Amino acid sequence: MDLSKPKLMGILNLTPDSFSDGGKFNSEKSALQQAENLLKNGATIIDIGAQSTRPNAEFLKADEEIRRIGNVISSIKKEFPQSLISLDTFYSDVVQFGYDEGIDIVNDISAGQFDSELLDTVSRIGLPYILMHINPTYDSMHNKIKFDDIILSINRFFSEKVNLLRQKGIKDVILDPGFGFGKTVEDQYKMIEDFEYIGFGKLPILAGISKKSFIYKPLGKQPNEVEKETLDLHHKLLKKGANVIRLHNPETLVI
Numbered sequence: 001m002d003l004s005k006p007k008l009m010g011i012l013n014l015t016p017d018s019f020s021d022g023g024k025f026n027s028e029k030s031a032l033q034q035a036e037n038l039l040k041n042g043a044t045i046i047d048i049g050a051q052s053t054r055p056n057a058e059f060l061k062a063d064e065e066i067r068r069i070g071n072v073i074s075s076i077k078k079e080f081p082q083s084l085i086s087l088d089t090f091y092s093d094v095v096q097f098g099y100d101e102g103i104d105i106v107n108d109i110s111a112g113q114f115d116s117e118l119l120d121t122v123s124r125i126g127l128p129y130i131l132m133h134i135n136p137t138y139d140s141m142h143n144k145i146k147f148d149d150i151i152l153s154i155n156r157f158f159s160e161k162v163n164l165l166r167q168k169g170i171k172d173v174i175l176d177p178g179f180g181f182g183k184t185v186e187d188q189y190k191m192i193e194d195f196e197y198i199g200f201g202k203l204p205i206l207a208g209i210s211k212k213s214f215i216y217k218p219l220g221k222q223p224n225e226v227e228k229e230t231l232d233l234h235h236k237l238l239k240k241g242a243n244v245i246r247l248h249n250p251e252t253l254v255i
Helices: 028-040 062-069 072-079 092-101 118-125 150-167 185-193 227-239
Strands: 007-013 045-049 084-088 105-108 129-132 173-176 244-247
Touching: 007 028, 028 045, 028 072, 045 072, 045 105, 062 092, 072 084, 072 092, 084 092, 092 105, 092 118, 105 118, 129 150, 150 173, 150 185, 185 227, 227 244
Parallel strands: 007 045, 007 244, 045 084, 084 105, 105 129, 129 173
Antiparallel strands: none
């Protein structure tokens, strides 16, 4: 995948409890329709997730994620063979299932911290890996941390984790600073302002701010009421070097 020009990653939630679109696409037919919409509207990558990671979401085990995914991955690959599919999971068993079904990228919010076998599985199957900055456990992932310097903390985390990935033979890595996970509103806007210093340009970087509460809550709005504000922030992130923008409505952003 050529990331010299930014790419759009369209979100396909197979969850009944996602805060923004829960239940809309958790059948194979509706998921295929949404995949087609995402691709038609500019997405190159479809990010499929079966477990909501919003605060207070229902915790699912790996077998339930697999049940929810069903044949969606292979069906999308059959219908839209040009598409790239990213699988949003922190379970090694789900990664293996996704690989057998045809995924192209592993999108792990946990940085390998929630399942001790996940990174070994990613190494064995040889797919690109999205590494996200996050607190060390599932139960603490949304705990707000007071960082002395958010950019320095993220870069230290990435340095340590990328070294671990290299030791395990994982070569193709995309960094995700983890907007919406355990960070204050102020820190998240700091991350946007100093986005070009995250990772120092050594690896591609993904930005996922679509419908995040740090945008809409301070404005007293709902997730679907901040399209203009989100668009402005997306343009700023692109100017500062974002290689992948992860979002719900790719039609709102022309790149």
